[in-house]
Each structure stands twice: as C-alpha cells, then as structure tokens.
Amino acid sequence: MRIGKLLMGDVHFQFKYGFYFIYFLFTILYIGLLFAFPESWRQKAAILMIFSDPAAMGLYFMGAIVLFEKSERVLDSIAVSPVKPLEYVLSKLCSIGIISTVVSLAIGIPAGIVTNPITFILGVFLCSCMFSAVGLIIACKTTTLNQFVLATIPAEILINIPAIIWLFWYKESWLLIHPGVSMIVLCAQSGGAFPALIFLFLWTALFVFIACGAVNKMLKSVGGVKL
C-alpha cells in the first residue's frame, strides 16, 4: 500500500527534522503546567490544552512540513510519482493525528478526563486531522513561514473562539455544529457524543476534500502554470 509507505516516510521525516522532539517538549510542558493549576480547574484546563494545542499542532506543524518540502523541491519529485493527492493528504493527516492523540492521552489521563477512551481518541484524532487539513490548505497557498502564520490567524479565531465560549459560558446544543465544540463534547463526555461525532466527521471530510484540491493544484504548479 502506497499510503502506508507515505505514512512511514512522513513519520521518518518528522523524526529526522526534529518534530518529535518538539512534540515531546510540549507534552512535558503541558503536564507540568496542568499540575500547577488548582485541583478544581484542572479538568477544564486539560480540555482547553488538549483542544488548543496537541490537536492544533497540526495547523502549525503541517505548515512547517509542507514549507520544508516546498523549499527542498521535494514536491517536484512527488508530482512526477504515482502518488495521488488524496494519498498525500491522508498520509500527512494521519502522521500528525496519531502523535496528537498520543500526546493528548498523555495529558488527559493524568488530568482524569478520559472517561470514555473511544470517544476521546476519536475526538482528538478527527480534530487533529481537521486542523492539519486547514494547515495543509494554507501551506499549499503560501511560500514563506511569515505568510503562513499570518494566514492561520483567521482560521485559529474561527475555530477557537466558539469552542472557548462553549467551554466556559454558553452551552447551547446548536453550537455542536461547530467542529471545535463537537470535539470538546467528544473528549469531555458531557453527553451528545453521537451527533458531535457526526458533525466533527463531516467538517473533517469537508476540509480533507478541499485539501486534496489544494494539493492537486500545488503539485500541478510545479509545472509553473497557474490553473
């Protein structure tokens, strides 16, 4: 299976380029921070951390990964290989999704919020994939890290703010259609897990679809023609 080979390649790449080292540092930092909070805050803090970072790492790490590949012209070689855009996208999302899930479990278990491991894992994994897909879409369209970071700001706001509002103040069920909220619901097990799963899955699928189009365009632009 080519997608398995791609996934191994991506994991190897992230290891060699020092991404795992950064994942590791973040995890230590988060767990340390978590235990600095008073007991009563710990659960909400853990959910916020899991939502805002390990899952969101995808956004920034994806940018860094693709910009590396662009700058080293590796995409030229990918463009003349049998790799299909969907394979490229799924492999990238899974590579980050898996590590995000591991990091989230490492934070969530000591914080005592993992009551249902299955919904927790699904929530984190899907959410990570969704963020990564958004990161991938932005990375396809930018060429420098500065451009990339600037372009992620609106995405961060749109995904984060409703989730934070929901977590702290406004728990209306219609907010579930928002992917950030449905992820928190899945991880925190406050009921409504099934619709949350559906909404999160649909959002992820939508962004994967858009990401495939963006990757296809990016690989074609190796030829130098704007389509």
Place this chain on the structure above:
Amino acid sequence: MIRVNNLCFSYTKKPFIENTNFEVESGEIFGFLGPSGAGKSTLQKILTGLITSYRGSVIVNGEEVRRHDNGFYENIGVDFEFPSLYEKLTARENLKFFASLYNKHRDIDKLLLSVGLINDADKKVSDFSKGMKSRLNFIKALLHDPQILFLDEPTSGLDPSSSRVMKDIILDEKTKGKTIILTTHNMYDATELCDRVAFIVDGKIRALDTPRSLIMGRGASKIAYTYLDNGREVRTEIPLCKTSEDETLSRLLRENRLLSIHSGEPTLNDIFVELTGRQLQ
C-alpha cells in the same frame, strides 16, 4: 514512444511553442539543444505531464499526456535541473523513500555504487557537494527502472569526472533499451550522447537530425595549413574535398615546407550558430 503533433503552448499571451511536431523512437537518446531560456525545460514539463494546458497532441508511452493517470509515472523517470531531495535525510533514506512510492525498484546499493556514492550513502544530503547532489538526484530518476528517462541538464555545472560517470550511465541505460530525452546547452554532450538532436530557440525547433548529419550536411570538413612566404607566416583554409586542386598545398607538400596542417570538422556549435543565428552558451 513519444509522438508530438501540432503542439502549442505559452506561459503568456505571446506565442511561444507553436505547431511543434516530432517523434522519438523507442531506445533512442533524443536531445533538446538550445541556449538558456529556449524552452527546453518547458518542453520537458509538457512531456512529463506537469504542464497540461497545451494544445495539440502529446502521446507518451501510448497515453495522451494531458489525460494521464497516476500509473503513467510508473514508467517515467525525471531528473530535474535542480536537486529535489530531503536535505536532512541521508542519501539512502532518500532513495528508500522515493523507491517505496513505486511498484518496482532497483537495488539501491548498486545504484549508489554506480555513481560513486556508496561510501556517502549514510551521510545527510545537506552535507553533500553540488556534484554529489546531482549524482544522487540522477539515480533517483532511475530507481523504479522506468522505460523513459527525462534528464534536464544532467551534466550542467558538474566537474568532468562526475559528468563522465553520468554520461556512461546514460549510454548504459540506452543499451538496456531505455528511451532517453536529454536537455542540454552543451554541444559536446549532445554530439557524444544523442542519436538525434533538436535545435531549440525561442520555443521553436529549428533543425532536427543526427549530430553527424547536422555537422556533415552543413559546413564540410576543412583543412588549415600554414607555411612561410617571404619570411611571413601564411595561413590558408580549404575544404577537405578540394585538397587535390590546391596547387600551393601540393607544392608545399613536395618541398616539405609546411609549418602545420590540421583537418577539422565544424562543431555542433558552429552549425547551431549558422542555422539559428544564436550562440549556445
């Protein structure tokens, strides 16, 4: 193997590649020779399916390139003008990764050995010299044993020994029956390697033939000789086929008075200048 009919393409509104026609036979080394900016890389990008917005027909390996599926690339190897390698991975890791994307692959160590990189196989690519990167990038195109090879300026900027190694491998691939499209602005490479050469200027093919006929068909071989005449050195040039008619030369030969005598063929560069009015470099 490759059939191009009425190909038209331009990056801009201005016409560039216009009504181009040519065919490449299976097992042939076919060269695009032209100065920088002539459109050689552009033609290669069209043939390898990276530019699909062309008009006309381009058939490679039986497929219209515009409509290629991804299996198309199982039988095509592309060596780009610039290295496209993961800098922080070793040479072997790079080759392993790219090989894993294809159905079939060759022995990685043998390939590394063939370009003299076996002892550097486990070094990071970022520590490689330019020549080493070029050689690695070159064998990367051979990894999946493709039927057609597209090489964009494979020897450009290389030291003579790296360049020799690559040319020997190119000739070796030809004996294995591979079809090879070679892009170059180096007339020596084109003369030595190519079965046929297309002269390209401003996106147009100005001439297409074997290097031998291009050279022979134009300026014939010449003889240049020098001798002393009243204490002054005189240099004369005549066509090789007119040797017997040159009385001066016959006399000089009889009297052993020649200072020097050389015969020479025009180079592909001379022919290029004559046909296109442009210099290659």
